[in-house]
Amino acid sequence: MTALDRARLGLFVGVLAAAAAVLVAVSTLADVSPIVLAPAYMFSPLVAGLAVTLTSADLSLSTVGLRVGRPRWLAAAVVSALALVGLTLALALAVPGIGLETGVDPIPGLELPGGLVGVAAALALAVALGATVNAVFAFGEEFGWRGYLLWELAPLGFWKASLAIGALWGLWHAPVIAAGYNYPAFPIVGVGLMTAACIAFSPVYTYLVVRAESVLAAALLHGVFNGSAGLVVAYAAADGVALAQLVANPVGAAGIVAFGLAALAIAAAGSPALTETFPDRGGSPLGGVTPGDD
Template sequence: MSTPPAVAQPVLAPAPSLRRVLAFLGIALAVSTALSLPFAFGALPPAAVGLAVPLAQLSPLLAALLVRRRGAPWWRALALAVPSWRALGVAALAAIAAFVAVPLARVLIGLGAGAPPSADALPLSSLLLAVPAVLVMQSLFAIGEEAGWRGWLHGELRPLGFWPMSLLIGAMWAVWHAPIVLALGLAPREAVTYLGTIVAVAPLLSALREVSGTAWAAVLGHGLLNSARVAIEQNVLGPLEPGTAWLLDLSSWALWLAVAAVVLHLGGRRRATTPGAVSGAALPVR
């Protein structure tokens, strides 16, 4: 009689540690708040924010290194290993498509709603030269953030299921950004737009991390968010009426969430049909 094949048992991740999560957020928030105080009290001009932000972006990396469990190498705990270069390549293509398509859709919606074209847009040739350089710079700066948010914290909160996990990370990511937003004195509508976009984009970055198995896909997505998206949105449409601005914000937030769902779905189908796909516990979608 032949012996039946052994059934592979699912790999169960440990339950999230509230103490570790709160410690992570507390450390990262303390650093971002401390770096924001000189701007809040006028000791530094707003133009100096470019010096403070890269330092603040290292705080999630620092926090993750301090609170992580010591059972795995630090680069694995922060999802900085690359289990499959092919999966990372597919996620990179998905990131490029998403961070170009959603801003373009926002522009089309704006033009359809009667928004004026920009009167001082940069020439296309200048944008094509500038965006790759800005993308590289912004991606390098994003390593510290993504190693924490979509690296360690994603892995810690993974048992919650994709949507609770990714939206919770987005909410904490927005809270972490809040001190510098308040210190720079952004107008209420600008602050809501800025922080709301952070929450809405977070599931897409989590989906890129999930389908690739590494935080490097989220690093690229973060770089595209701060380069390609900004170039498209700020160089096509002119000043917006409040009603049109809110319409575009709500539309783009919905699009970011929809694209995240598509990337997660297609990435899950690809893993299910690709021989030799990276093994691991399936992420519950809730």
């Protein structure tokens, strides 16, 4: 196995650590919650990835995945996000104490038709926003995680690389999670749960990026999932705060199980074998093609 470049990894992690320190310092000095500054913080993995890529003679933006890639797999990323949100909702509703609430307005401030028409309208809006506005912010994260870092950790193989990226991705959220983001009643437990969620999510993200040959697949999956995940919170009515935040939550137990099942499906079908180079039609592939795959 080719040795990892510790200097590049150190620069990447160092920029992330500096961004987290700046986030905490600015929020403290300005007397605002780190959550208020989270939209800017989301771009710190992009900055870290660019810092490494643009200072490395053997790297280019295309090498680490900034390319259009394969359109049908970009579309698959959007469909996968919706499917995983639906599975998350179904798993949440299977838990005693959680029931379907159809009378709520899933998008506060926007009146939608009732019944299935309203659900369809909410989904359409979630996809439209998720694949555009949300995807831009998601790209701020994904260029770092599934762009540069996936390329750098490729020698570890599909599963180890996914695990390592997921763990760092989860811990990177710590400043905003500890401030009450996603699990406002459980900020400390939330840091661990968010890390577990990111580890569970990571193989699916890796798989789609490898198949799409583009980091844009991760940005689309991330953006659409974030855009439609609120539907789980809206439609899954839980008896108690713990069930609502720790279970019936896209980044709670229901979401972890949903993505875990997807990861098992990837393992059963045969995960891509990573090499050192990001997928490139003119070079060696990051994702080795399994028999029967195109």
